Amino acid sequence: MLTESSAAVVRATLPAVQAHGAAITGRFYQRMFTAHPELLDLFNRGNQATGAQQAALAAAVVAYAEHLVGASDVPWGPILDRIAHKHASLGITPAQYTIVGRHLLAAVGEVLGDAVTPEVVAAWDETYWLLACELVAREARLYQGAGVAEGGSVWRAWRVVERIRETADVVSFGLEPADGGDVPGFVPGQYVSVAVDLDGGRGQQIRQYSLSGRPGAARWRITVKRVRGVTGAPDGMVSTFLHDRVAVGDTLRLSPPFGEVSAVAGDGPLVLVSAGIGLTPAMSALEHLAVTAPQRPVTLVHADRAGTAHALRDELPRLHHALPNLRTALWYEDPDGADGSLTELPVRVTPGRVDPELIPLAADAHVHLCGPLPFMNQVRGGLLRRGFPSDRIAYEVFGPGMLRDAE
Numbered sequence: 001m002l003t004e005s006s007a008a009v010v011r012a013t014l015p016a017v018q019a020h021g022a023a024i025t026g027r028f029y030q031r032m033f034t035a036h037p038e039l040l041d042l043f044n045r046g047n048q049a050t051g052a053q054q055a056a057l058a059a060a061v062v063a064y065a066e067h068l069v070g071a072s073d074v075p076w077g078p079i080l081d082r083i084a085h086k087h088a089s090l091g092i093t094p095a096q097y098t099i100v101g102r103h104l105l106a107a108v109g110e111v112l113g114d115a116v117t118p119e120v121v122a123a124w125d126e127t128y129w130l131l132a133c134e135l136v137a138r139e140a141r142l143y144q145g146a147g148v149a150e151g152g153s154v155w156r157a158w159r160v161v162e163r164i165r166e167t168a169d170v171v172s173f174g175l176e177p178a179d180g181g182d183v184p185g186f187v188p189g190q191y192v193s194v195a196v197d198l199d200g201g202r203g204q205q206i207r208q209y210s211l212s213g214r215p216g217a218a219r220w221r222i223t224v225k226r227v228r229g230v231t232g233a234p235d236g237m238v239s240t241f242l243h244d245r246v247a248v249g250d251t252l253r254l255s256p257p258f259g260e261v262s263a264v265a266g267d268g269p270l271v272l273v274s275a276g277i278g279l280t281p282a283m284s285a286l287e288h289l290a291v292t293a294p295q296r297p298v299t300l301v302h303a304d305r306a307g308t309a310h311a312l313r314d315e316l317p318r319l320h321h322a323l324p325n326l327r328t329a330l331w332y333e334d335p336d337g338a339d340g341s342l343t344e345l346p347v348r349v350t351p352g353r354v355d356p357e358l359i360p361l362a363a364d365a366h367v368h369l370c371g372p373l374p375f376m377n378q379v380r381g382g383l384l385r386r387g388f389p390s391d392r393i394a395y396e397v398f399g400p401g402m403l404r405d406a407e
């Protein structure tokens with residue numbers, strides 16, 4: 001809780017901070033990276049260039065302020081969980097909160113100028129630290145749960161033991177600990193951060209990849225889509241590096257598995273809805289259930305450009321045999337007849353885009369969504385309109401941000 005005097009000041013200055021949010025965060029990053037160039041290796045340069053991460057941090061601080069002064073009723077638990085899991089996968093430390101706080105507050109002062117009295121600084125400082133303390137506490141619990149020693153590093157070397165080209169644009173990597181130690185367990189839906197040293201002196205970059213294989217297997221699997229730059233934008237840094245430079249025998253630095261979204265929630269009917277490379281959590285869920293709950297009723301709904309673009313599709317016959325109550329509905333925008341291997345199975349292939357009205361849905365199902373934001377907004381909106389409860393729709397976003405709630 002904010003002190004009453006600080007709450008009044010935050011309430012009064014919220015409109016000004018909101019109005020200058022973009023300028024404040026822009027200035028904040030400039031200041032922080034000038035004082036701490038080593039932090040450039042931690043942040044996603046693609047998101048910096050497109051402004052996605054800047055918007056995420058600014059939006060989180062302002063939304064938290066609104067929450068503290070009672071100006072919003074957004075539930076904060078899920079948001080804090082999402083940020084804490086992402087931070088833990090990046091190895092964010094409590095000391096770094098001091099750096100971020102110092103430069104964020106200084107940026108507020110710079111942008112708002114004379115309007116920033118010592119009372120205003122104190123009120124926003126209090127707001128920032130209330131949020132920071134919540135995150136630091138959650139992250140400490142996550143580090144402890146993952147066996148990361150206090151002050152220790154999250155990074156561990158993993159050897160690439162297999163590399164499989166799934167489609168023209170998608171490659172899977174099989175990974176084993178380079179130290180020969182144990183392979184940690186995970187929940188389907190969880191991801192690891194992968195840190196790579198880009199060539200040409202471009203420094204380190206970190207990205208998250210969902211584990212696409214079976215928890216408990218002797219190796220981890222990640223499945224990576226090559227991101228190509230469109231309309232003049234550069235190709236994706238890390239996915240291009242993984243595709244072009246990483247071979248069997250190489251090592252990668254990986255974090256432990258984190259991620260608050262389970263792709264196997266509940267124990268009744270499960271509906272897995274994915275598009276494109278968003279299928280990785282669903283494939284891990286199917287691999288897991290094939291061993292732990294083979295009778296569970298599961299509907300797999302997957303949208304892709306074409307059968308030839310649908311990664312891991314060759315695994316479906318094996319998974320259907322292991323999961324007798326699995327039903328699959330595929331939507332291909334451009335059906336290319338490449339689905340011959342699936343004809344004897346309970347698999348329906350429909351041309352076009354997923355129609356949420358046609359997704360088979362038991363009243364007591366749990367739904368997991370993963371794909372591009374517009375796809376997930378459309379499907380979630382359609383399910384809500386069908387009267388399906390939002391608290392049984394989980395979703396994973398492959399980038400910063402969360403879904404709109406208004407649908």
Ligand SMILES: Cc1cc2nc3c(=O)[nH]c(=O)nc-3n(C[C@H](O)[C@H](O)[C@H](O)COP(=O)(O)OP(=O)(O)OC[C@H]3O[C@@H](n4cnc5c(N)ncnc54)[C@H](O)[C@@H]3O)c2cc1C
Binds near residue numbers: 236237
């Ligand atoms: C929880 C989670 C799980 C994920 N799981 C998977 C997975 O299983 N498989 C998978 O393939 N991906 C997954 N991702 C996505 C992955 O983390 C990366 O975001 C993805 O590989 C792209 O990274 P990149 O470095 O190749 O692209 P980036 O270099 O980050 O580029 C991203 C986009 O920004 C654009 N861009 C970059 N610089 C500029 C610029 N200067 N101007 C304009 N545009 C620019 C690029 O063109 C590109 O479209 C996941 C993400 C999250 C958060």
Ligand code: HEM
Binds near residue numbers: 039043128
């Ligand atoms: C109260 C303080 C903070 C808030 C509110 C905050 C908020 C956020 C949010 C909302 C995201 C995006 C999460 C997602 O949806 O994926 C994020 C990601 C991230 N945060 Fe923080 N953060 C804070 C502190 C820090 C600190 C101290 C650091 C380290 C210097 C840091 C580094 C990062 C990085 C590297 C990412 C991922 C960047 C990316 O993918 O572009 N954050 N943070």
